[in-house]
Amino acid sequence: xxxxxxxxxxxxxxxxxxxxxxxxPRSGDLSVYWYQQSLDQGLQFLIQYxxxxxxxxxxILERFSAQQFxxxxxxLNLSSLELGDSALYFCASSAxxxxxxxxxxxxxxxLTVL
Amino acid sequence: QQQxxxxxxxxxxxxxGISIINCAYENTAFDYFPWxxxxxxxxxxxxxAIRPDVSEKKEGRFTISFNKSAKQFSLHIMDxxxxxxxxxxxxxxxxxxxxxxxxxxxxRLQVFx
Numbered sequence: 001x002x003x004x005x006x007x008x009x010x011x012x013x014x015x016x017x018x019x020x021x022x023x024x025p026r027s028g029d030l031s032v033y034w035y036q037q038s039l040d041q042g043l044q045f046l047i048q049y050x051x052x053x054x055x056x057x058x059x060i061l062e063r064f065s066a067q068q069f070x071x072x073x074x075x076l077n078l079s080s081l082e083l084g085d086s087a088l089y090f091c092a093s094s095a096x097x098x099x100x101x102x103x104x105x106x107x108x109x110x111l112t113v114l
Numbered sequence: 115q116q117q118x119x120x121x122x123x124x125x126x127x128x129x130x131g132i133s134i135i136n137c138a139y140e141n142t143a144f145d146y147f148p149w150x151x152x153x154x155x156x157x158x159x160x161x162x163a164i165r166p167d168v169s170e171k172k173e174g175r176f177t178i179s180f181n182k183s184a185k186q187f188s189l190h191i192m193d194x195x196x197x198x199x200x201x202x203x204x205x206x207x208x209x210x211x212x213x214x215x216x217x218x219x220x221x222r223l224q225v226f227x
Contacts, residue, residue, distance in 0.1 A: 002157060002159065004157070033214060033215075035217075042120075042203065042217050042218060042219035042220050043158070043203060043217035043220070044217075045214050045215070045216065045217075048214050055214075056214045058214065090157055090158075092157070102148075102160045102163075103158075103160070103215060104159075105150075105157030105158050105159065106157050107155065107156055107157050108157055
């Protein structure tokens with residue numbers, strides 16, 4: 001158990017809809033990362049937050065947004081969903097925000113868009 | 115320049131054999147190279163990592179070999195076991211104000227008894 005909790009584990013929705021994925025980092029970790037995993041693209045970095053502030057942005061679509069709350073949990077909002085958004089979304093956390101270190105991943109939220 | 119290229123996509127090895135997975139990168143600013151292991155239904159977990167000031171790092175049956183001039187690094191799994199069957203991801207990160215990891219596309223390893 002990594003200590004990172006993601007909900008929901010599975011989500012099925014229709015095109016055009018909006019969903020919110022939630023992540024609780026390990027106790028004490030200030031950094032939260034969101035990654036998207038699809039079969040042909042591997043793990044794609046979406047966005048990082050450190051202590052409530054956006055720290056880095058990757059290949060995140062404009063239809064997607066995220067935030068980190070004062071209690072350090074994070075939410076990833078996906079809107080105007082398309083079939084191609086079906087993927088496994090991982091949250092990871094780390095203690096640091098500026099020096100390379102271990103990322104602790106949750107078990108992911110599997111999103112299916114029909 | 116941000117990519118990490120990983121090969122092979124899949125690998126089948128007999129129990130007791132050596133599994134070798136290779137990665138290459140372009141960005142010379144990368145200075146941290148971890149390998150993550152992912153079992154089905156689980157998130158990736160750190161297996162072993164190396165920095166470019168050493169050419170090799172060994173932890174048990176797992177070894178990272180690093181070639182800075184060629185911008186390549188590889189994971190060797192000695193005496194491969196069925197329990198090693200998983201997907202392996204190489205990754206890299208830069209020493210800037212974030213420690214986000216850029217991952218390779220993954221290698222699915224199957225070890226048969």
